[in-house]
Amino acid sequence: MNHVVITGATSGIGWQLARDYAQQGWRVTACGRNQEALHQLEQFSPQIKSLQCDLTQRQQVIDSFSHIDPKPNLWIFNAGDCEYLDEGIVDSPLIERVFSINFLGLTYCLEAAQPHFYAGVQVGVVGSIASELALPRAGAYGASKAAVSYLVRSLKLDWQPKGIRVSLIFPGFVKTPLTDKNDFDMPMMISVEQASQSIRVGLAKGKETIYFPRRFTSLLRVIALLPYRLQQGLINKLMGSNK
Template structure:
């Protein structure tokens, strides 16, 4: 079985995905900042290899990812964070925090690892279905995930001639410590084990785009294809319903 590397492996989807791969006996590099969680994952077996570093620090990423043996053939870039904007009042510091983790952190991890990439490798970049449509309070999170989606899809074009496949993941609501903080209804939410299974199956089948849960993400994709004026009216209704 090919080695795999997972960022954001100490919480949520990344943690479940790491456990699933580890339990199958696959070599898994688990990346994160939480040393206690990394220690728990290492207890799953000697084939689980911890890498503790800060994604927001490029030098830290480069140092941690410089020498890997064996070299992963599947790279899951999953780490991310979420904060919301209230009442359309822009908070530049908040937006910077979200972009630093979700976008710059992703770029740092890819730059730190890219000297290992070669033909036959697969990059799996976790975005969000929120990038498909402008939603209330998502000025920071949605915009960051739109940037992640664009970066991922562009890499798919540029790395294809090198034989490197790039897959983008578009999750809906998944029950994780991150979504536990949300104070609004989250329709069609799924458990983290379902999300990890969907990603694992998508990786194994070589999907370019991995959407789940299917019904919810199809609805958002359809809504996202509507004219912006109509999307705007629908989003305003969501605000009124909350009020």
């Protein structure tokens, strides 16, 4: 039986992925901190087993992942959080909080998961299109996702000869409890069902990079190729006025 481990499974994209993979007949290990949400996932399908874990606590992650059995053939590292800087004011505690989840939490997961890796295993890491160019107020979030992108791309060079397949996932705006808190325009937003579909199809095809929604992420990738002074004007027009 196919077995997938999904971090950040208690809400948003991770929640939808867990349900969709279970409906496809996969065995799902759903990881997260919210015990009630994990219980609801287990009630949704007997294919889902929960693993309560705070991904910002290294030893807790290592101990929890050591009990995962049988060895998964797919890992989706999806857990993350987002906080925005206030009008460009540097807030180091905020930046530390974001990095502790988005970047350091990922490193704890990868470290804990690597004993389970074998030739043919597939690893999907959810980054963000925000890592590809500068966006207003996104200094903490975008920087953390840029660090994720570099780490994964570097690891891929070392893992490829070992037969470990790696996919880096670049979502645009997806309607989740996280984006519900945003107070600015979010163009071309898609649903979690659409996001899950894009991720599952991309992983099934073995894509090394998965961008969605295609129109929005393609536009930002083109803008990222332009000189910085042109990028700024185009991004301001695309994103609208920030409150």
